Amino acid sequence: MNKVTTDVLIVGGGPAGMSAAMAASANDDVRITVVDDNPRMGGQIWRAELGKIKSVEAQKLIALFDQEWITIVNNASVFARDGNSLLGETPRGAIQIEYNKLILATGARERFIPFPGWTLPNVFGAAGLQALVKGGLDVLGKRVVVAGTGPLLLVAAEYLASRGAQVVAICEQTTNRKLDKFALGLWRSPSKIIQGISLRSKLRGVPYYRNSWVSTAHGESELRGVTIQHFGKTAEVECDMLACGFHLVPNIELAQLLGCAIVDGFVAVDDYQQTSVSNVYCAGEPTSIGGVDAAIVEGKIAGFAATGQFKQADSLLRTRKKTTAFAKSLHQAFELRDELKTLAASSTVVCRCEDVQYGKLAEYDDFRMAKLQTRCGMGACQGRICGAAVEFLFGWNDRSVRPPIFPVQMENL
Ligand SMILES: Cc1cc2nc3c(=O)[nH]c(=O)nc-3n(C[C@H](O)[C@H](O)[C@H](O)COP(=O)(O)OP(=O)(O)OC[C@H]3O[C@@H](n4cnc5c(N)ncnc54)[C@H](O)[C@@H]3O)c2cc1C
Numbered sequence: 001m002n003k004v005t006t007d008v009l010i011v012g013g014g015p016a017g018m019s020a021a022m023a024a025s026a027n028d029d030v031r032i033t034v035v036d037d038n039p040r041m042g043g044q045i046w047r048a049e050l051g052k053i054k055s056v057e058a059q060k061l062i063a064l065f066d067q068e069w070i071t072i073v074n075n076a077s078v079f080a081r082d083g084n085s086l087l088g089e090t091p092r093g094a095i096q097i098e099y100n101k102l103i104l105a106t107g108a109r110e111r112f113i114p115f116p117g118w119t120l121p122n123v124f125g126a127a128g129l130q131a132l133v134k135g136g137l138d139v140l141g142k143r144v145v146v147a148g149t150g151p152l153l154l155v156a157a158e159y160l161a162s163r164g165a166q167v168v169a170i171c172e173q174t175t176n177r178k179l180d181k182f183a184l185g186l187w188r189s190p191s192k193i194i195q196g197i198s199l200r201s202k203l204r205g206v207p208y209y210r211n212s213w214v215s216t217a218h219g220e221s222e223l224r225g226v227t228i229q230h231f232g233k234t235a236e237v238e239c240d241m242l243a244c245g246f247h248l249v250p251n252i253e254l255a256q257l258l259g260c261a262i263v264d265g266f267v268a269v270d271d272y273q274q275t276s277v278s279n280v281y282c283a284g285e286p287t288s289i290g291g292v293d294a295a296i297v298e299g300k301i302a303g304f305a306a307t308g309q310f311k312q313a314d315s316l317l318r319t320r321k322k323t324t325a326f327a328k329s330l331h332q333a334f335e336l337r338d339e340l341k342t343l344a345a346s347s348t349v350v351c352r353c354e355d356v357q358y359g360k361l362a363e364y365d366d367f368r369m370a371k372l373q374t375r376c377g378m379g380a381c382q383g384r385i386c387g388a389a390v391e392f393l394f395g396w397n398d399r400s401v402r403p404p405i406f407p408v409q410m411e412n413l
Pocket residue numbers: 011012013014015016017035036037038042043044045076077078079105106107108109110127128130131152155248251254283284285286290291292293295
């Protein structure tokens with residue numbers, strides 16, 4: 001096994017992790033190691049397009065990562081802990097990294113809510129389809145319905161249109177009232193207003209339905225069209241692809257494994273992004289879903305605080321207050337409506353790994369019994385997809401975590 005020792009270990013090379021590394025590196029005396037499970041740094045938002053990104057902040061971070069005093073370990077999934085070290089799996093075998101300070105910047109994933117047909121080929125997550133296109137998938141001329149909830153719907157729709165897809169409709173499940181309240185609250189973040197206006201103008205001509213969701217995806221071997229609900233009416237829409245995601249779910253499994261306190265589904269942190277476990281910090285989406293600006297400022301605070309640069313961390317607290325308020329408003333605006341709980345039919349698959357249908361799960365009162373009897377959440381993704389779904393559908397939120405948090409080859413275990 002390859003063994004590495006570092007002063008500051010950062011898990012996750014997205015905007016939060018990269019910013020943490022930048023801040024920590026202002027202290028010349030520390031060795032920094034960043035581990036990420038993807039072949040390239042940049043996280044969900046930048047990874048596929050590093051080098052082409054216009055954001056000045058991103059350019060600074062990318063330049064920093066070319067410096068040799070930060071050790072980067074790509075293609076490494078951290079799956080367990082061993083005392084003051086973490087264990088990861090790389091294509092070259094296992095790696096053990098011992099640290100003094102640890103910063104968790106593990107990001108988030110999309111939330112999926114099951115409805116009839118959601119497992120058909122050509123049904124994707126909204127951000128997931130965008131990520132696939134960034135990675136080379138061709139959508140030229142494809143008719144795409146974008147649905148679900150959250151600001152990522154517009155981002156994804158605009159990106160898909162820019163790559164030649166014909167976006168047929170955007171269906172946002174939240175209400176007019178919540179969206180209007182969210183838009184009014186944006187006066188505190190002018191850059192977000194500009195981004196919103198720019199996205200809407202680029203999507204001019206694409207129908208944008210509020211109070212609307214996909215209730216069924218139709219097709220035999222692949223998607224042919226969808227049924228859309230809109231203000232109590234239904235409409236059939238033909239399409240080649242459905243991009244459907246219901247906001248994001250934080251990746252908190254590693255924090256849970258380390259014993260960090262979790263409050264309302266997020267890692268609890270103090271002003272300096274310190275978790276309830278000493279010397280363990282957390283930044284970005286695991287602490288709240290607040291977008292890239294929140295991830296960057298939290299990453300910087302964590303990096304500064306972990307390396308004793310408290311004055312620099314203090315100078316960012318006001319900015320973080322704003323990003324935290326924005327995250328809260330996102331949460332309120334895009335809360336899932338109860339009607340989505342009624343979409344799945346008895347035969348709709350909820351746990352794709354273990355092929356468990358809604359009707360089977362409905363026989364149980366809690367996740368533990370459902371797991372024991374049906375294996376729901378015990379497949380390869382370890383409940384990362386169905387866990388959030390059953391939490392919404394049945395109110396089961398007793399997801400426990402144990403190592404390895406990702407499937408690992410026997411020889412590395
Ligand atoms: C699929 C997807 C696409 C998105 N696309 C956009 C977009 O185009 N525009 C936008 O504004 N926002 C996008 N977002 C939202 C975006 O994630 C946030 O705005 C923000 O960038 C989050 O930054 P972060 O550093 O907290 O997390 P992330 O960018 O998610 O970075 C976390 C990194 O940690 C890695 N990781 C997690 N666990 C481990 C582990 N155990 N071992 C090793 N590595 C690990 C992840 O693979 C990831 O690379 C997207 C989100 C998702 C889920």
